[in-house]
Amino acid sequence: MKRLDANEAAPIVDRMLQALVATVPAKGRPGSDARTAIGDTRAHAYKLCIDDAIGPPLDQCFDLARLAGSTSAEINYVRETVEKETPVSLGGRLVRDAGIRFSLATQCRIIASMTFVSRQDVDAIKQQLLRPFRDAEEIAADSMDQMVFQTLVALHGAVTNHLVATARPLPRMVNFRFFEPLPSLVMAYKLYDDASRCDELRQENKVVHPAFCPMTGQALSA
Structure with a gap:
């Protein structure tokens, strides 16, 4: 990479990794390795x-962040941060695009191990990924980078x-309505015939007391 390109690309790398390190848990050996x-x-x-060697270290950083416990x-958020970059040089654009692709790949690996409780949660993730993938695929197509384009599509x-099968x-x-405020134990029993599921209701509906x-509020249909 030329020095002029590196002058723009290096700060993009720094801001990208600053956002990434903020996602790494503060405790544990995996977090220490990632940081x-x-x-x-x-x-x-x-x-x-300058040495055109930024790819493998970036890949390692994202992978270690995933292993440390960074969430989807x-x-x-890291991807959205990188997308805000507006580089002018070729090197800057390559680094920005690489950051977006690493983010998408990492997010997909995290999603593959996630446990979902409702179809709405799955649909939200699918919708969240739709535009970023389309944009990344369009950039790869415009750059005539067939290998990257095919990899992103795949x-x-x-x-x-995976999400459809999940x-x-x-x-x-489903939405519910009662005629008066009730304790979560009573609501859980009325909705599920199981008072022990009261924690689900509290978490799903952000119950204060x-x-x-x-x-x-909302509850699972089963």
Whole structure:
């Protein structure tokens, strides 16, 4: 990469990894490994860009963040941060696009191991991924990068198929209405015939006090 390109690309790498390190849990060896790798890459970003060697360290940083416990929503935020970059040089654009692709790939790997409780949760993830994949595929197509384009299309198809298969056996979220505020235990018994599921209702409806649940809310259909 030329020096002029590296002058723009290196700060993009730094901002990207600054967002990524914020997603890494503060405790544990995996988190320590991720922060170390991210710190090293940030420190040597300019030289790595000059040497055209920034790809593997970035890949490692994203993978270590995933192993440390970064969530799909957090990686999605990293991608959104990178998308805001508006580089002028070729090197800057390549780094930005690489960051978006690493984010999408990492998010898909996280999603593959996620447990969902309702179809709505799955649909929300599918919708969240739709535009980013389309944009990334369009950029690859415009750049005449057939290999990247085909890889993105295949990854998008794979994660969509996984989510469709995951959603099939899951219950839907349904709305409920009671005529007066009730304790979560009573609501759970009335809705599910199982008072022990009161925690589900509290979490799903952001209940402030379990003795006085809102009269309206959402619950699983099964």
